[in-house]
Amino acid sequence: MAILDFFSYSIENLRHRKLRSWLTMIGIFIGIAAVVALIGLGEGLRGAITGQFGFLGPDVLAVQASGLNFAGPPGQAVVNPLTKDLTEKIKSIPGVDIAVNRYIETGAFEFNDIQDIVFAWNVPENKERSKFEKMLNLKVSQGRLLKDGDKFKVVLGNSFTDEDRFGKPIQVGNNIIFEGKQFEVVGILEKKGSFIFDTAVIMNEDVLISEFKDDDSVNAIAIKVNDLKSIGNVKRNVEELLRKERGVKEGEEDFTVQSPESALESLDDVLFGVQLFISIIAFISLVVGGIGITNTMYTAVLERTKEIGIMKSIGARNSSIFTLFFMESGFLGFVGGLIGVAIGVALANLFAFAGRQALGSDLIKADVSLALVFGSLLFSVIVGLIAGTVPAYHASKKNPVDALRFAK
Amino acid sequence: MKETVIHLDNVWKTYKMGEFEVNALRGLNLEVKKGELLAIMGPSGSGKSTAVNMVGALDMPTRGKILLEGHDISKLSESDLAQIRGKKIGFIFQQFNLINTLTALENIALPMVFQNIVKEERLQRAKYLLEMVGLSDRMHHKPTELSGGQQQRVAIARALSNNPEVVLADEPTGNLDSKTGETVISFLQNLNRKEGKTIILVTHDANVAHHADRIEFLKDGAIVKSKKNMKGG
Numbered sequence: 254m255a256i257l258d259f260f261s262y263s264i265e266n267l268r269h270r271k272l273r274s275w276l277t278m279i280g281i282f283i284g285i286a287a288v289v290a291l292i293g294l295g296e297g298l299r300g301a302i303t304g305q306f307g308f309l310g311p312d313v314l315a316v317q318a319s320g321l322n323f324a325g326p327p328g329q330a331v332v333n334p335l336t337k338d339l340t341e342k343i344k345s346i347p348g349v350d351i352a353v354n355r356y357i358e359t360g361a362f363e364f365n366d367i368q369d370i371v372f373a374w375n376v377p378e379n380k381e382r383s384k385f386e387k388m389l390n391l392k393v394s395q396g397r398l399l400k401d402g403d404k405f406k407v408v409l410g411n412s413f414t415d416e417d418r419f420g421k422p423i424q425v426g427n428n429i430i431f432e433g434k435q436f437e438v439v440g441i442l443e444k445k446g447s448f449i450f451d452t453a454v455i456m457n458e459d460v461l462i463s464e465f466k467d468d469d470s471v472n473a474i475a476i477k478v479n480d481l482k483s484i485g486n487v488k489r490n491v492e493e494l495l496r497k498e499r500g501v502k503e504g505e506e507d508f509t510v511q512s513p514e515s516a517l518e519s520l521d522d523v524l525f526g527v528q529l530f531i532s533i534i535a536f537i538s539l540v541v542g543g544i545g546i547t548n549t550m551y552t553a554v555l556e557r558t559k560e561i562g563i564m565k566s567i568g569a570r571n572s573s574i575f576t577l578f579f580m581e582s583g584f585l586g587f588v589g590g591l592i593g594v595a596i597g598v599a600l601a602n603l604f605a606f607a608g609r610q611a612l613g614s615d616l617i618k619a620d621v622s623l624a625l626v627f628g629s630l631l632f633s634v635i636v637g638l639i640a641g642t643v644p645a646y647h648a649s650k651k652n653p654v655d656a657l658r659f660a661k
Numbered sequence: 662m663k664e665t666v667i668h669l670d671n672v673w674k675t676y677k678m679g680e681f682e683v684n685a686l687r688g689l690n691l692e693v694k695k696g697e698l699l700a701i702m703g704p705s706g707s708g709k710s711t712a713v714n715m716v717g718a719l720d721m722p723t724r725g726k727i728l729l730e731g732h733d734i735s736k737l738s739e740s741d742l743a744q745i746r747g748k749k750i751g752f753i754f755q756q757f758n759l760i761n762t763l764t765a766l767e768n769i770a771l772p773m774v775f776q777n778i779v780k781e782e783r784l785q786r787a788k789y790l791l792e793m794v795g796l797s798d799r800m801h802h803k804p805t806e807l808s809g810g811q812q813q814r815v816a817i818a819r820a821l822s823n824n825p826e827v828v829l830a831d832e833p834t835g836n837l838d839s840k841t842g843e844t845v846i847s848f849l850q851n852l853n854r855k856e857g858k859t860i861i862l863v864t865h866d867a868n869v870a871h872h873a874d875r876i877e878f879l880k881d882g883a884i885v886k887s888k889k890n891m892k893g894g
Contacts, residue, residue, distance in 0.1 A: 258774050269762045563758045566719055567819065568747015568775040570740045654720045657758070 259573075263581040267588075270553070274585060277549040280542030281589025281636065282596060285629050288535040289597025293621035294604055295528045300620045303517055311512060312481045313388065314488055315355075316343070316474040316495070318508050333507055334470035339498060343476060346490045348483040351384050353377045354458065355473040358465045360432035362454065364419040373407075373431060373454035375461045388477050389450075396425035396440030403457050407436040410451040411444040429454075434464055484512065539632070542589065543640040550582050550644035561648055562656025571649040578645035579638060586637020590630045597621070597629070663694040665728075666827055666859050667716055672725035674711050674882070685711040686722070687882040693827070693861060698853040700862045700870035703879035709863045710831060712879060716861060717750050717829045718742045730826070747775050751820030755832035757812040759804040765791060765815045766800045772822045790818035794848065810841035817848055827859045828852065834869055846872055 267274045318335050343352040355374065362371040377385050378401050385391075391398060399408055407429070414422040423429065427438045431454055442450055478487045491510050501507055554561070561574055601619035608617035674686040685708045693699055693716070703709045714720035715727055718734055719742075727735045734745060751772075752758075759768045769787040778786075791797050794814035796807075804812050813833060820828050830849060834842030850872055852858045862873055870876050871890060878886035 255774075255777065258780075265762055559758070560760055563760060564771070564775070565743060566717070566746060566752045566758075567772040568743055568823070570743040570775070572740065573743075573775060654714050657719075657754075 259576050259580050260584075262577060263584050266553070266557075266581055267584060273549060273552075274588075277545050277585055278589035278592065280545035281539065281586055281633050282593030284535045284538035284542050285590050285593025285633050286596040286600060287538065288532060289594050289621060289625060289629055290600035290604065290619075291531045291535075292528055292625055293597065293601035293619045294617075295524050295531075296622060296625070297601070297605060297618035297620035299521065299524050301618050302520060312478050312484060314476040314478070314484065314491065314510055314512050316476065316491065316508060316510050317472075319506070333499065335472075335474060335508070336469045337471055338469070339495065340471065340474050342494060342498065343474060343491055346487060346494065348478050348480065348487045348490075350477045350479045351377075351381050351388075351475075353381060353385055353475045354471040355475050356458070356461050356466065357472045358432075358461060360465070361430075363430040364413075364423055364427065365421055367419045369418070371431075371452060371454055373456055373461065373465075375458040376455055377458050384477070385475075388475075391450075392443045393440040394443045396438070398440055399455065399457055401457070403439065404460055405434065405436050406439045406456070407431070408440040408442060408455040409438055410442050410453040410455075412451040414441055432465060488512075539636050543586075543636040546582055546585050546637055546640035547644060549585070550578060550641050551647075553581070554578060554644050554648040557648075558651060558656050558659040561651050562653050562659065565651075565653035566657060574651075575645045575649035578648045579641050582641020582645065583634050583638040586633045586635070586640070587630065589637070590633025593633065594626050594629050598626075663696060664730075665692050666695045666697075666730060667691070667693040667861075668726075668728040669712070669715060670726040670728065672712075672715055672722040672727065674708075674715070674720070675723040685882055686715070688725070689715075689879075689883055691716075691877065691884065693859060695826075695859055696853070696857045697875065698850065698860045698862065698873045700864060700873035700876045701879055702864060702867070702870050702876055704865065707879045708882040709865075709879055711882070713829055713831050713861065713863050716827075717752060718745050743775075747772055748823055749826045751823070751825040751828040753813070753816050753820050753828065753830040753833045755835040757804070757809070757816045757836070759812055759815055759819070761804050764801045764803055765796060765807065768804070768815055769818045769822050772819060776823055786822060787818070790821055791815075793821075794818045808841075809837050810844060813837060813841075813845050814848070817845070817852075821852070821858075825858075827861065829861050829863075831863045832865070833862070834864070834866065839868075842869070 316335065316339075318333060337354055340352050340354050343349060354377070357372055357374050359370060359372045362369050376382060376391075376399055382399075382401070386398060393408065394411065396408070399406060409423060409429075412418065414424070416422050423438060423441075425438055425440060428435050429438060430436070436456070442453075442455075445451055476487065476491065478484050488510050492506070495508050495510070496503065496506065499507065564574060598619070598621050601621055605617050605619040669689050669691040672686050672689045673684065676683045676685060689708070689712060691712070701709055701712060711720065715722055718727070718729070722735055725735070726733050729745065729749065734742065737745070746752075760771065763771065766784070766787050769790050770783040773783040773786065788797070788800070791800055794817055796811060796814055796818070799807060799811060799815075804815070807815065813836075817833075828849070833845055833849070837845060846869055849860055849862065853860045862869065864870050874890055876888045876890065877884050878888070
């Protein structure tokens with residue numbers, strides 16, 4: 254008996270018992286839908302967060318003062334902020350390629366008589382400029398990047414070109430007002446998909462300091478190492494330097510030295526924990542679904558005892574009977590899985606949409622990967638097949654004479 | 662002398678019913694020649710059905726030998742027996758035993774499915790057989806949409822689908838009125854005469870049995886009388 258014949262015969266039998274087949278499949282597709290929806294949402298969230306912060310390479314370290322940090326840019330409102338002189342000292346640590354002061358300034362932005370609160374950050378000058386631009390992969394879609402001596406000139410993130418933000422798109426050559434000072438727009442960044450770039454006002458470091466800063470504090474220090482292998486050593490040396498400079502003991506640090514990747518990893522751990530928990534619950538529901546399939550298949554074997562006898566009398570081998578019921582059971586799992594995946598994808602997108610509407614954040618996205626889709630399908634087929642093994646074996650072992658005598 | 666197709670040699674079949682043992686067959690000896698139309702008669706409980714199950718390789722004897730074309734099949738595996746049933750034997754049952762979820766055409770094609778015959782060939786032969794039993798216009802009907810006589814004709818067509826050596830008909834007219842029964846019997850007779858098929862007919866109806874070349878009378882699991890029908894219907 255060819256596999257295609259088994260297939261069409263199995264489908265025909267399931268169609269014949271529509272209601273029961275559907276009820277059985279509910280057991281599978283609830284579990285699969287839950288897995289797909291929740292893992293898809295988790296992946297979407299992970300992807301979105303990685304997209305926002307993961308633009309820095311693995312060879313970058315960020316130094317921040319810690320302690321009190323209320324809403325606002327990192328490193329602000331801390332008790333003991335970092336200072337510019339630390340950056341100079343860090344530069345002398347072996348293995349450090351560049352160390353850059355990071356200033357982040359929130360302020361009122363005005364264009365076309367419309368105001369909004371935005372944040373500005375700096376680009377370093379001189380020889381560090383090109384390395385920094387390379388590190389962040391800064392590129393313009395219009396105009397040019399900043400150069401030394403650009404006073405009252407800014408480069409804007411791509412979202413400023415949105416028509417509905419300031420009534421009309423901001424273009425190169427337009428003048429804008431930031432915190433009461435007028436700036437000329439010399440460039441618009443390429444769209445990056447990260448708010449750090451897309452919503453930023455970028456200006457030269459000396460302009461940002463002279464116009465908006467009244468002390469030596471910096472929000473953060475970005476360090477790029479020469480060689481990725483030495484990142485551990487550099488991190489230890491920076492920490493030691495900071496402890497000495499800030500007079501704190503090991504274990505009592507009021508600062509953090511972290512690579513963006515390791516920060517993402519700790520977030521990943523949390524997400525993974527949540528997904529694992531969901532998966533365990535879904536697994537339990539699939540086991541219950543599998544038991545449902547076993548039950549249905551046993552009923553089918555009993556109901557079709559005479560049919561089994563007939564098939565054996567006209568030449569069906571035990572293996573044919575086994576395959577027939579086995580495939581039917583696998584098919585229940587497969588169709589259940591298919592519906593589950595479809596519902597799961599729909600639910601994930603629905604939740605993501607509802608989340609975006611409720612929170613007004615683009616961060617909530619659904620990301621259902623092909624691996625998740627095919628993994629779920631494969632798993633539901635396996636559940637179906639395992640659930641059908643014992644009933645199919647019983648069917649195949651039926652004595653043809655007894656089976657033929659069986660009356661419904 | 663025609664060659665022997667089936668030979669039951671001192672076949673015993675014992676069923677255990679709790680503590681009791683019931684002998685359905687007690688040393689049954691039966692020879693069926695190629696191209697013969699044989700009737701097995703007997704009252705209910707005489708072991709007719711058990712005998713036909715043995716002949717059809719559906720059941721195995723407790724003792725004794727079953728020779729099909731000279732080969733002892735009483736020691737074969739279930740899988741080999743299934744192959745033999747599929748290729749060499751065609752079954753016709755009193756209850757028709759068609760599969761209700763399949764159409765007439767699909768029912769007839771099913772035994773060929775188990776012999777791995779390609780779909781095109783299966784359908785072609787199934788259509789030919791349907792035509793032969795005069796049911797071409799009922800091809801896509803399910804068994805429940807057919808009359809008893811039509812169902813039995815589909816069952817006859819199914820029994821012939823793998824062109825078997827032997828056709829076993831267990832009370833084929835038992836569920837039919839006498840007129841339809843006659844039609845079915847004449848089909849079987851035609852098969853025997855024109856196609857040269859060996860037919861074993863199990864019946865308790867003397868009117869049916871007298872169409873056979875030979876009648877074997879079974880009682881208490883053994884042949885008690887044989888009768889040759891010279892005119893053969």
